[in-house]
């Protein structure tokens with residue numbers, strides 16, 4: 001297979017802009033935990049990471065898509081390039097980067113880690129998948145594990161010697177984790193015997209490290225039903241006995257044939273078929289889901305980032321293609337002797353490109369805002385700031401997870417569309433990114449579940465405290481934009497959409513309090529979309545303000561800033577007006593599908 | 602073993618480089634900079650040698666405060682400490698070699714590793730001048746026998762080999778018709794070619810450690826070197842744009858045009 005043409009994966013200029021001109025990430029460096037970092041350390045890290053992503057990860061992406069893992073003699077063999085790629089990512093320090101020095105980390109702000117990760121994801125999302133899963137599993141052990149569990153499992157995960165998984169889903173328990181059936185019974189040595197079956201477990205087996213640790217949800221024998229009966233266990237594929245590792249009766253029952261993420265196997269795992277599977281309790285009995293949810297914000301931010309990254313790599317591919325592909329002539333020059341124009345000269349192609357840019361860069365900005373709040377929530381010295389940030393993060397999370405997944409899919413489809421018939425061929429990559437992207441609206445809670453979470457929980461949390469914090473953030477951005485001389489119409493439109501959303505939230509909450517829960521939640525998907533349009537408009541107004549400031553400073557890169565302003569204009573012209581329609585659907589509880597009976601279909 | 606390596610600051614070839622309209626230089630605005638890739642290979646080779654035989658790697662760069670970025674890059678890769686010769690303004694290859702000579706006399710390394718050239722001016726002179734000024738042996742264009750995909754590369758074994766008695770290095774070098782092997786008595790100067798190694802990626806722990814590694818500041822005055830350039834750049838211009846090609850209907854026409862118009866056959 002020939003090497004793919006170079007792809008920047010993300011725009012470096014945009015990354016710098018978002019970190020330093022839009023977010024002013026350096027404000028984080030004044031927090032004590034982050035005091036060791038500076039713009040210089042960040043730029044060195046990004047330099048290394050983007051080079052690694054472009055030179056090592058990206059060239060293996062297609063090969064992994066074309067040769068998915070093989071299941072043979074009960075073991076899974078993954079692509080041979082993964083051994084070096086995984087070691088390379090661990091060597092960069094990205095597994096422990098955000099963790100405290102006690103566990104080998106450097107307290108890197110998540111905001112910076114997110115950007116670095118986005119390059120890796122855009123380069124080869126499956127390869128990154130192992131790192132992301134291991135990071136999540138190790139982090140859970142770090143926070144909730146007993147000293148023995150930390151020593152035995154966490155340290156090896158953080159050193160990159162073993163990898164981790166998140167084993168939640170069962171055939172009857174996908175969206176509804178309350179229905180988890182895997183069982184745990186106490187063993188005399190203080191461990192637990194685990195018995196049950198999990199499905200879709202990503203990274204559940206591989207042949208580049210000697211062991212895999214599954215963070216597994218199971219129900220302790222005799223525990224109550226529902227979510228409060230669920231506990232969390234560390235269950236290794238091979239357990240330590242003395243100095244040796246012995247099989248722990250976790251077997252692979254099958255590999256799922258997937259349409260994307262084909263470098264990362266998703267497996268059916270059987271625990272304790274021979275009655276000899278041991279697990280170690282993590283956190284309190286019955287607190288398994290609560291522990292998991294503590295990590296969920298980060299996991300969902302990772303999914304959102306993945307959505308952005310997967311849309312971004314395809315956008316850059318489409319952009320390069322549109323500059324090169326000659327086809328047709330301008331509408332006013334049909335003279336066939338004139339050479340054909342590159343398709344980027346057609347307004348409709350620029351429409352598709354600008355929409356992708358608006359989604360990708362708006363999405364990245366949203367993810368960085370959410371990560372920024374996560375950094376404050378975890379590291380601000382005063383409790384009030386931490387609490388406010390944590391509420392804001394909770395509110396932003398379902399949006400930051402879903403917008404890049406849903407609109408990213410549309411953006412990936414546009415990248416394919418720009419390639420015309422060639423895009424429909426598997427000789428070109430856009431089709432594979434489109435397949436990859438689809439997962440992001442499914443795992444870590446489907447879009448349906450995110451909508452219910454936002455409307456049913458997040459916007460009304462703390463008697464509206466989260467929503468008020470969001471309003472303050474938007475107000476601050478509007479103020480910045482007005483001062484920078486951004487179009488007043490955009491500022492007014494954002495304020496208008498915010499007021500609409502706030503009023504609507506009150507009305508729907510009142511409906512819920514009055515016992516009309518179904519009518520409150522009926523349009524939760526539209527509510528989520530409304531909030532996504534609004535949140536991304538907020539991010540575009542902030543970017544427009546930073547662009548105006550840049551132009552005023554006479555900073556170089558006028559083209560870059562003009563592009564930002566055009567994308568912001570697009571969002572306010574095309575997307576923000578949809579807020580009114582979406583609000584109307586929610587407010588009137590429009591009942592077409594509510595009325596629809598299953599037998600009418 | 603003490604190894605001195607260089608880290609020149611050069612324009613990142615990924616940025617769009619434009620010549621100023623008056624031809625006095627290139628447009629600096631909006632350019633990104635990086636460590637000269639040949640030097641980066643030199644840093645990597647130095648680190649591998651130091652890892653294998655013990656010792657330290659000292660990195661040197663000449664220029665304004667900005668070159669500290671490239672020094673930090675080398676320190677993040679693992680160099681022990683840095684020397685910065687603070688100088689603004691034009692320098693020619695002789696001036697650079699003279700400054701390096703003084704740094705070498707001060708530092709007394711066993712080996713100096715430089716890029717064979719820097720990707721901005723492509724001069725390929727400094728290593729050779731330096732060896733001459735010092736009166737040391739030199740082995741230029743160091744390369745590797747095995748391919749970069751080999752196990753040896755994966756295990757990060759240095760390609761520049763210290764002899765058993767530790768008094769010389771054996772260097773495989775790229776020459777026009779293949780590879781030649783030289784043995785040079787230490788102390789010596791080695792310059793690197795592109796196929797010598799694949800430089801490591803600076804890691805976050807490495808980057809954080811680099812922050813506390815010392816950068817010593819020197820100046821041409823302190824080193825007692827007159828760096829007035831003997832070479833003057835009169836004018837810069839972009840290479841002429843290539844004219845669009847033409848399509849010919851058949852081989853006969855091609856031969857006819859090559860013969861009569863291009864006059865090459």
Ligand SMILES: Cc1cc2nc3c(=O)[nH]c(=O)nc-3n(C[C@H](O)[C@H](O)[C@H](O)COP(=O)(O)OP(=O)(O)OC[C@H]3O[C@@H](n4cnc5c(N)ncnc54)[C@H](O)[C@@H]3O)c2cc1C
Pocket residue numbers: 165166167168169171173174175176199200201202203258261266439442443444445446447448449
């Ligand atoms: C490639 C891949 C990798 C995965 N990796 C992992 C992993 O590593 N670990 C892990 O534990 N799991 C993993 N999963 C599982 C994933 O999290 C689940 O597929 C997901 O939670 C959805 O569950 P489900 O498939 O059972 O769908 P279902 O829950 O059956 O959902 C089907 C549809 O019904 C809707 N729906 C369900 N319940 C409701 C409700 N209450 N209200 C409204 N709508 C509802 C959903 O939105 C969805 O559209 C992975 C899945 C895939 C495809």
